[in-house]
Amino acid sequence: MRRLAIPLAMAMAAPALADSAMPPAELAYSQLPDPAQEARAAALMKTLRCLVCQGQSIADSDAEMAGDMRALVRSRIAAGETPDQVRGWLIERYGNWVSYDPPLDRLTWPLWVLPAVLIAAGAWLARGRFRKRKH
Template sequence: MKRVLACLALMLALVFPAMAVSPDEMLSDPALEQRARAISSGLRCLVCQNQSIDDSDADLARDLRILVRERLVAGDSDAEVQQYLVDRYGEYVLLNPRLNEHTWILWIAAPALLIAGLGGIWVASRRQSPPQAGDDLSDEEKRVLAELSQTQAGKADRA
């Protein structure tokens, strides 16, 4: 029974994402804290790379979480906080890159490759026509084949 409970506890611990925000980082104002969480969930940990700074235990992620909260306390809007971090660390800090002149290929490449691949498959399937029976047979072979077909049809009718 203890093993079952231990396994359930372990599974529950793995199911919920690890929130790395420590209590000393949290703001006393719940509205500002909610805004800070919303902003930091869209920011990439530059150490962990595909983890938000909200989920990361890295020191840099902690520094970024504190920086987000400092900017919010200073009166910056959500967009200003994001732009401040983009100006400082580059657009890579955003988990979802913006659509602009130097990221359009990221947004267009996948659908374009999918369409090109489907088009290639369609063209290849249209080019291959199944060979017709008797296309490459001589006249004598065609006559023998017709006789065999008639013989087989006659046997089928009698059965």
């Protein structure tokens, strides 16, 4: 039983050690004083993917990295950058994956074309099925 106690304690402690002990960034959980700037920042944050959670935007995620990214977006918007400039900087730094709306290029064209191909294939298969039932 003692042999299992230490590995079990370490396994249970791993999630608790996932975030650092550092306090959150200044603008991670607070809004900008200018409502127009905050609205632009909030709209942008909804379109950026959390690099830790992957399925959530940085606006919805409680991950420490998402908080840092929210603070970064707010500070850049407060400094006068446009949302497109901030998005461009983040894409340059983290790649197209950080955006929920990746641009059309040679690496992402399957993401844009594949849904249309699958819908066309489904319509073609359904048409064939309905034709067989009529005869």
